[in-house]
Amino acid sequence: MAKFSFEHSFEIDTLKRLIAQYQGLFRHQSLLDLHYRGEPLSVTAIELGKQDAPCPTVLFVGGVHGVERIGAQVVLAFLGSLLNRLSWDSHLQALLKEVRLAFVPVANPVGFLQGSRSNGNYVDLMRNAPIDAEEKVTFLVGGHRLTNKLPWYRGKKGMEAETQVLVDYVHQLQDSSTSVIALDAHSGFGLSDHIWFPYAHTRKPFEGMGYIYHLKQLFDRGYPHHGHYKLAPQSHFYQTHGDIWDYLAQTNPSSNPFIPLTLEMGSWAWVKKNPRQIFNFSGYFNPQKTHRHHRILRRHVVLMQFLIEAAYANVLENINQAQFERLQADAERYWAKKP
Template sequence: MTELRALTPHASIPREQEGRDRRQRHLLRTFLPELVDLERILAEAPEAVATSVVDRITLDELALPVYRVDLGSCRPDAPAVLMVGGVHGLERIGAQVVIAWLKTLLARLAWDKTLQGLLQQVRITLMPIVNPGGMFLNQRSNPNGVDLMRNAPIAAQERSAFLLGGQRLSARLPWYTGRPDEGMEPESQALAAVIEDLLPGRPFSVALDCHSGFGWQDQIWFPYAYRRRPMRRIASVMALKLTWEQTYPNHAYRFEPQSRHYLTHGDLWDYFYKQVNRDNAGVFLPLTLEMGSWRWIRKRPRQLLRLQGLFNPMVPHRHKRVLRSHLSWMDFLLNAAASHENWLPTGDQESMLREAAIMHWYRDLD
């Protein structure tokens, strides 16, 4: 935990350096409390939890770490679960949900024999704050003005939504993709490095990227965002959906491909899905949790007066409700990964579920 030690005053530290450290701690507590909370959790985590810094994002005198947290099986053939948050700096609730799940896991590790046994079968990796610079600045993009979810080298096959689908006009406008000749942003590369290290060669892996945005309902999105045709593993998505609905029939999520809403350039999960599944015999399913923020605004319209209020629950009891309401879904993904042989379709069942998925989600395509 290098960052924690670096921010701790020490008698031998020069007074000027101590003053800078004090200012940095104040800035982080004020503008990035999620990072302070995460570092506190990791400092107290058991030895079985491995923590590393994938990259550091420089912002003035701050060097903001992008943390990777690993626990569970070290076998390279164990199924994997990747939890991601904080890709969009304005959508702080995404990072908070991932951190809340991490807290729950670590608390259960101390007494829950079932979880201890489960972690011998599955690998868990978390990147709770992918875009610490954007969160510090309270903006959707990273400090360079690039929208990380429009930053991958993949282009929409049809006309994308104006601006919303990604634009190269200016970093001063939202949804800026960055310049293609400059490659992916450091935060995107950090996430790509973790995926490249973690996922290839595994029989099954699933990722959940937690976001919030306009909508009345919480949604689970899956690729593609760059085209309207179904992904190759669409039968596995349908099997996961059916398994979830049979287990939790009173859930409130809507499962849909992102392309039903709009097409975009540069979607990270489209890119990672194609990269991982290209040479891998296993199954990788990247999912996005889109928490509907219109409900929070409807109950407290004055949130519209604050930029942060557009994407996050501002009332304490609603905030706590959101943090606990997604724990069952995240636990389900962990158990589904560990037991993927029992529900992942093969043979005739895969063909049947693929046809069902196409009828359910893509029947309006020509």
């Protein structure tokens, strides 16, 4: 008999199925072996594409928060699509000769099985990196060390194993790449789709903002009907302690571009259309009607495809110093004020 409901293990099972079905087409490794109620689990990383020499890398992360299942599903659906196309799509084959694509679709598997935002120690991984907000943060939500019985708990000193292996893995990618773009898929904030970039711990402008501004211009021009994303520094919304991407931006072992983007899918819109979801904790973070679910899985494909095309075209690598300085100045002007 299955120990866990189908709903709770769906993403973990999907990942296992993809690995069983397509092994040989990619490299996969367990970054961390875990157990939950006797069940062996792992934080799995999958890599496709160029391996040996430094190259542009795009990393897709999902499931940092166990209740935000749709994030893992969006990443798994995109990975599945790439794997299904690989046998005939000559453009994708060419892209993978030049680019590394990395996936950590379920970063917090215990959180999935226990149906919690936190990991098995009730620590919120996105508040757990060793970095403190510069200003006073929103009570509880910004991260706290009061008790693991309250959400957004930062943990005691030190990183949780899940945080540590993600940090180590990204450092390794940063070290072996000419650029790294990371997209970390979450849900639950607001009515519309947001994309946040550093910093979460300070209002100070992110040093890589010029690159993000450049990507924004290319995306807006190339996909003028996909303007549903609100792109801004996270500190425009709230500041937090312990943000993993802030920490990785500040500890990048290479001087090459590192662009961490957090996709916050606007789940309140799903709730508005189906108010019953309010009474269902999981439904608050995840669309429940089939047509809506398909729409969400579809909705971000253009963005993800754009990011890998941008990597293939070396758009970040091709920016020279003078251009970057102009872009950075434009970006700082553009994001100087909150919307």
